Amino acid sequence: MANRTPSVIGVSERLGKRTGASALELHVSVGRDALLDANLGLGDVDGIVTGSPMLEGSSAYAARVAETLGLMPVAVANSLDLGGATACAAVHLAGLLIEQAVCSTVLVIYADNRLSAMTVSPVTRLAEEIDPVYEQPTGATVPAMYAMAAHRHMNCHGSTPDEWAVIAVQARLNAARTPGALRTETLTVKDVLNSPPVAWPLRAADCCLVSDFAGALVITTQDRAMAAPHRPVTVLGSGQAHGHNYISEAPDLLDGAAGVAARQAFGRAGLQPADVDVAQLYDCFTIAVVLELEQAGFCAPGEGAAYAASGALAPDGQLPFNTNGGMLSFHNGGIYHVTEAVHQLRGAAGQRQVRDAEVAYVHGNGGFLSHHAALVLGRSR
């Protein structure tokens, strides 16, 4: 019987804080590079899943990319719009399309010239994503949304800013070993605690950087993956869940859809958090990593900050995380969490390679802890 397990056979990244490129140009260049990496031609692809550029989007964006790239006709051209969950949700969708034989090979692209195209400050533009009716009038900001989760965590679990500061510090150490990382200068816990307050209890160094981003993946059936030039990376399990959209509607800021998505992914993979060798966790803010650690089951509820502070996330720790430096220090986007997991499972992560990495967990978080998608990826045997 044919093995339709989704397998990643091509990967590409384009880096640069301000690339100066159009969103469409970013999509086409990484899409092309991922196909070259997979040694496939345009005629081999019958599906495309993309995001939706924040500032240069248009309707049916995936179809626009497919047409520009030369992929038409395709069976599926879907553009997703789930903020930080988009990259993982796109891989989740691509995997389902392949498993169900809707498509045989899907190109996943998540790219945006978000910083190049931004004409106002990022904090101003991103605040427009907040509920315009009920929330924006208060003067709320995106960092303040996550800060409220941090405040809640402090109150319910006794966590402290110096504990989650360790997440930013470790990310910076990892970035220093990653070619192309945007922030590599030394960062200490003291530096984090002394960085300018943005939205108490979060400070500037708790917040991710804003940049352009672009990455792509080619996903096909395991059968087809046998002929690929690189060792395939298998999508062992994936999941997606939404518990709320705007933050006023979140039933619980500390527990919800993140755990649902993670349990789906682990359940489909037949694996446990303890089986994971390397994790790529969506780190728009340090506190988001704390919440993902807990809800994905890497530590007990309430212990995420203490777990991070224990050194567990270091390259030689229990759960090496964000090995390229993540959004806190490498690049914005969420796509690089996925591409970095592929590099690690290919054994191609250079200086930052986690030894014998066989299973990777990737978590995407969009909106205000709203949208979640999780992937369990494995090195093929």
Place this chain on the structure above:
Amino acid sequence: MTAQADSAASVSSKGSLMMLRCLDCDSWHRDGALSCRVCLSARLESAKASGNGRLYSLSIVNRPPSPRYEAEAPYVICLVDLSEGPRVLGRLVTDAPADIPAGAAVVLKPSAASAAGGWLLFVPQDEVGDKKGSG
């Protein structure tokens, strides 16, 4: 009662917090709700809420979203669980926000500025009478 509200919840000229109550299942909704999210009824009527609630969480906004808010910064935004059920985002007026625990009782403080700005202003129950809400 299907007109879209332009603020978190309407504060009437008398300082009452107006929300919507479902005539079929008695659940409460923020002003501007289009139908009942509990029973799907379209029969919602305007009703006066108590203005009492419990602090769910807060943050001190040091870096405001736009120049329009700069003169007010730093200010405190908060999530409040109203005693009627809905959770709302508003502002909190207090001298020591970092010391106010989640779960603290808060009350709505009608003010001309918050009504004009379209946001709700809360004050910790303990501080009622101590000061005037200035926001």
